[in-house]
Amino acid sequence: MNRTEHLLKRAAFALTTIFVAVTTNFFLFRVLPGDAVTNMARVPHASPQLKHALTAEFGLDKSKWEQYLIYLRNLCHGDMGMSFAHRQPVRELLVADLMNTVPLVLAGTVAAVVAGVLAGVISAWRRASAADHLSTNLAIFAYALPSQWLGLVLLILFAGVLPSGGMMNEFLFEPAPFWQHLGDIGTHAILPVVTLMLTAYGGYTLVVRSSMLEILGEDYVLTARAKGLPARRIVWRHAARNAMLPMVTLIALDLGYIVGGAVLIEVLFSWPGIGLAMYTAISQRDYPMLQGGFLILTVSVILLNFLADLVYARLDPRIQR
Numbered sequence: 001m002n003r004t005e006h007l008l009k010r011a012a013f014a015l016t017t018i019f020v021a022v023t024t025n026f027f028l029f030r031v032l033p034g035d036a037v038t039n040m041a042r043v044p045h046a047s048p049q050l051k052h053a054l055t056a057e058f059g060l061d062k063s064k065w066e067q068y069l070i071y072l073r074n075l076c077h078g079d080m081g082m083s084f085a086h087r088q089p090v091r092e093l094l095v096a097d098l099m100n101t102v103p104l105v106l107a108g109t110v111a112a113v114v115a116g117v118l119a120g121v122i123s124a125w126r127r128a129s130a131a132d133h134l135s136t137n138l139a140i141f142a143y144a145l146p147s148q149w150l151g152l153v154l155l156i157l158f159a160g161v162l163p164s165g166g167m168m169n170e171f172l173f174e175p176a177p178f179w180q181h182l183g184d185i186g187t188h189a190i191l192p193v194v195t196l197m198l199t200a201y202g203g204y205t206l207v208v209r210s211s212m213l214e215i216l217g218e219d220y221v222l223t224a225r226a227k228g229l230p231a232r233r234i235v236w237r238h239a240a241r242n243a244m245l246p247m248v249t250l251i252a253l254d255l256g257y258i259v260g261g262a263v264l265i266e267v268l269f270s271w272p273g274i275g276l277a278m279y280t281a282i283s284q285r286d287y288p289m290l291q292g293g294f295l296i297l298t299v300s301v302i303l304l305n306f307l308a309d310l311v312y313a314r315l316d317p318r319i320q321r
C-alpha cells in the first residue's frame with residue numbers, strides 16, 4: 001500500500017467515524033426524559049401557550065427526523081444552532097470556551113510529556129535500581145488515580161496558598177496591566193494544570209520505560225556499546241529517539257481525551273472552559289450546547305488520531321507495507 005492509498009483509507013475511516021458520531025450525538029439527547037421547555041416553563045402559572053411558543057421557537061414541535069435533517073444541513077454550514085439558555089449562537093460560545101480550555105490542556109500535556117519521557121528514560125537506563133523502582137511505583141500510583149480525586153486532594157492541600165477557583169481575580173475594579181493579568185491567569189491555572197499533568201504523567205512514564213527496555217536490547221544498541229560509545233549518547237541519541245514512536249499515538253489520543261477529561265477538572269476548579277459549559281448545559285437541558293460540545297470533543301479525538309496515524313506512518317515506513 002503506497003502513501004496516497006494509506007492516506008485515503010485513513011481519511012475515509014475518519015470521515016465515517018465523524019458521521020456516526022454526529023448521528024449518535026444528535027439522537028443521544030433526544031432519548032432522555034424531559035427537555036429545555038420543561039425547565040424553562042417551570043414557573044408559577046405557566047400557561048400552555050407559553051410552552052407551545054417555546055416548543056415552536058426551539059424547533060421541538062417537528063419530528064425527530066426533521067430535526068435531524070435540519071441539524072445536518074445547518075452543521076454543513078458551520079451552524080451549531082442557538083443555545084436554549086443563552087439565546088446566542090452555540091459556535092461563538094463554544095469557541096470562546098475552547099480558547100480557555102486549549103491552553104490549559106496543552107500546558108498540562110506538555111508538562112506530562114516532559115516529565116514522563118525523562119522519568120521513563122532514566123528508569124529504563126537504571127533498570128532494577130532504586131531510582132527505577134521509585135519512578136515506576138510513582139507512575140503506577142499516578143496512573144491509577146482518578147483526576148477528580150487528585151484535583152480534590154490538591155484543592156484541599158493548596159487552597160489557602162494558590163487560587164482555587166476561576167480563571168482570574170474577579171474582584172479587580174480596574175483593568176490590570178497585560179503582564180499582571182497574564183500572571184494572574186497563570187497563577188489560577190497552576191492547580192488544574194498540575195492535576196492534568198499528574199493524571200497523564202504515569203502513562204507516559206510506563207510507555208517510555210517499556211519501549212526503552214525493548215530498544216536497549218536491539219542489535220544496533222549492542223553494536224554501539226561494543227564500539228565504545230558513551231552510555232549517555234547511546235541512550236539519548238539512539239535508543240530514546242526510536243522509543244518515541246509509541247508516544248506519537250499516545251500523545252495524540254491524550255490531547256483529545258484530556259479535553260474530555262478536563263470536564264471534571266474544569267468543574268472542580270471553576271475554570272470557564274468547554275467542560276464547565278457542558279456541565280452547566282446538562283442541568284439546563286441545553287441540547288445545542290451539549291451537541292456542540294460533544295461534537296468538538298469527538299472530532300478532536302478522531303482528527304488527532306488521524307494525524308497520529310499519518311505522523312506514525314511517516315516515522316515508520318513499515319506501516320505502509
